[in-house]
Each structure stands twice: as structure tokens, then as C-alpha cells.
Amino acid sequence: xxDEINHGNVLNIMxxxxxxxxxxxxxxxxxxxxxxKFNSIIDECTLDLTTISARVSHDTAKRVPLENLLNLKxxxxxxxxxxFRNRIDQLLAEIQLYQCKVC
Numbered sequence: 001x002x003d004e005i006n007h008g009n010v011l012n013i014m015x016x017x018x019x020x021x022x023x024x025x026x027x028x029x030x031x032x033x034x035x036x037k038f039n040s041i042i043d044e045c046t047l048d049l050t051t052i053s054a055r056v057s058h059d060t061a062k063r064v065p066l067e068n069l070l071n072l073k074x075x076x077x078x079x080x081x082x083x084f085r086n087r088i089d090q091l092l093a094e095i096q097l098y099q100c101k102v103c
Contacts, residue, residue, distance in 0.1 A: 005033045007041050015053045030059065039068055042079070049079035061086035
């Protein structure tokens with residue numbers, strides 16, 4: 001199956017696997033293809049990632065090293081901003097700091 005995955009369809013496969021609750025497929029694609037090629041996939045992606053599934057965004061924030069995130073090209077769809085927001089939320093939850101909802 002990995003042979004059929006490419007930069008153009010990997011995000012669709014992951015979102016579909018998540019939607020259909022195919023955990024093994026999601027994890028296999030994530031570990032074997034998406035994570036090792038993350039930067040080139042995102043930088044070459046022409047899709048609008050504004051509506052990418054919350055799980056993919058959350059997992060990206062959790063699993064992708066900070067250095068990789070910092071090396072991404074800026075996107076007009078705010079994908080990178082959403083990933084960093086998820087990363088900050090995860091850090092706040094881990095250290096039990098409280099975020100002001102008014103500001």
C-alpha cells in the first residue's frame with residue numbers, strides 16, 4: 001500500500017482513514033510516509049489546508065519536531081499557525097498553566 005502513496009494523495013488518505021476510523025492505516029501512513037517527508041509534502045501542497053481534520057493538525061503539532069515546523073514555507077491558509085496554536089495548547093495542558101480567555 002505504501003507504494004501507492006505520494007505527496008499528492010497522502011493528506012487525503014490520512015483524513016479519510018481518520019474519518020473512517022481506520023487507525024492502523026492512519027498510523028502506518030503517518031509513520032511510514034507523512035512524518036519522514038513532512039516538510040516537502042506541506043511545502044509542495046497546493047490544497048487549502050484550512051479545513052484539514054483537527055486530528056491531523058493536532059498530531060502534527062505533537063509529533064513533528066519544532067525544527068521541521070520552523071523550516072516550513074509560509075502558507076496563506078494558516079495551516080502553520082494552527083499547528084503552532086495546537087502545540088502551545090498542548091504545552092499549556094502539560095504544565096497546567098491557565099490561559100486567559102478574555103485576552
